[in-house]
Each structure stands twice: as C-alpha cells, then as structure tokens.
Amino acid sequence: MSLWNQTLNDSFSSSTFIPSTEDLLSIFNKCMNRPNHFAVNLARLLFTKQELRDSNCRGVKQKHPLDEKRLTFIHDSVMKFYQISPHAQVNVWKHCMQGIDTRCRQERRLKHQELHS
Secondary structure, eight states: OOHHHHHHHHHSOTTSOOOOHHHHHHHHHHTTTOHHHHHHHHHHHHSOHHHHHHEESSOOSSOEEOOHHHHHHHHHHHHHHHTOOGGGHHHHHHHHHHHHHHHHHHHHHHHHHHHTO
C-alpha cells in the first residue's frame, strides 16, 4: 500500500466513502488549473447533500462544521495534485474553502426551492 493510500485510509472512518486514486485523477483532469473547483468536486464526493446543506467549512452562521478529517483530506489532495508551494498554500486553501462554502449555500437554496415548488 502506498503512503498516499495509507493516508486515505487513516483519514476516514470505516463507513465513509474513500475515493480511489482513479477517482481523484478523474476529478483533477476535469479541473485542470482550478484547485478550488477540484476542492468543491471532492467535497461533493465526500459529503452528502444533507451534510453540505447543514454545514460550512468552519461551522459559522449557525451551521455545523464539515468533518475536519475529510476537509483535511481535501486540503492535502489539493496541495498534492496541484503542487502548491508552501508560501501559497494559505491563500489557495482560503479560495477552496470559499468555494466549498458556496456549494453548501447552493445546496440549501436547492432544498428551499424544492420545498416551495
């Protein structure tokens, strides 16, 4: 087992979907040069729609925080696949979290629209 696969297994509980390297490469290839899109697509894969609706990255504005282990996995994946330099990591991750939080809001709006249709 490679170190990357070991990191995958260590990051998730036994009941959580673990994306394969092929899944990650497929998402990466669709999101070339856009690490924030890669992060959002990973979040959509790793979190249920309900988790996204009820949460945001930091658990602010009366929402639950998204699972820290899965967010760490997304962070580490972005840094690995895009080879982000250490001095740029904070800024890149900030944009990734903004994208994930936007996706969470979109899920809430979609649910609201479904209820009122």
